[in-house]
Amino acid sequence: MGASFCASCGSAIGQAAPNAGFQSSYPAAGNSISAAMWAHLGGLLAFFFGGMLFGWVPPLIIRGGATARGDRYVYEQATEALNFHLQWLIINIALIIVTVITCGIGGILYLVSYVLPIIFGIMASVASSRGENYRYPMMFFRIVK
Numbered sequence: 001m002g003a004s005f006c007a008s009c010g011s012a013i014g015q016a017a018p019n020a021g022f023q024s025s026y027p028a029a030g031n032s033i034s035a036a037m038w039a040h041l042g043g044l045l046a047f048f049f050g051g052m053l054f055g056w057v058p059p060l061i062i063r064g065g066a067t068a069r070g071d072r073y074v075y076e077q078a079t080e081a082l083n084f085h086l087q088w089l090i091i092n093i094a095l096i097i098v099t100v101i102t103c104g105i106g107g108i109l110y111l112v113s114y115v116l117p118i119i120f121g122i123m124a125s126v127a128s129s130r131g132e133n134y135r136y137p138m139m140f141f142r143i144v145k
Helices: 030-049 057-064 066-070 072-101 107-129
Strands: none
Touching: 030 057, 030 066, 030 072, 030 107, 057 066, 057 072, 066 072, 072 107
16 A cells, blocks of 8 residues: 555656556456446446436546545546546537537437447446456547546
């Protein structure tokens, strides 16, 4: 436990920065798997039930918690989920604007943007429940490092 962490990026001192060489070989333990799974699943549930606005909140809470600070697997998975849900929040806001401008025709894209995060969130939750690293497809940018 007594490891020290970098104040700017949060990675353990003497280790690679988060997301560097994402295919790492560290073993994921029971608590790590559970926390990583809830980062993805919590984001999915908040996205689904929060009107697509709050999917980023559970990954942010888990990423900032004590479990993520002491466990690189949880930190990486929570960061991945956070980036994914922030990206889809921005995309959904843009699609709402497009839908209004096109008098509802853009709503078709808005429906697709609702289904894809649910599918990818389920895939991420299942993968992390097995202790696997998961990278979301269709990530156009990563806001949080």
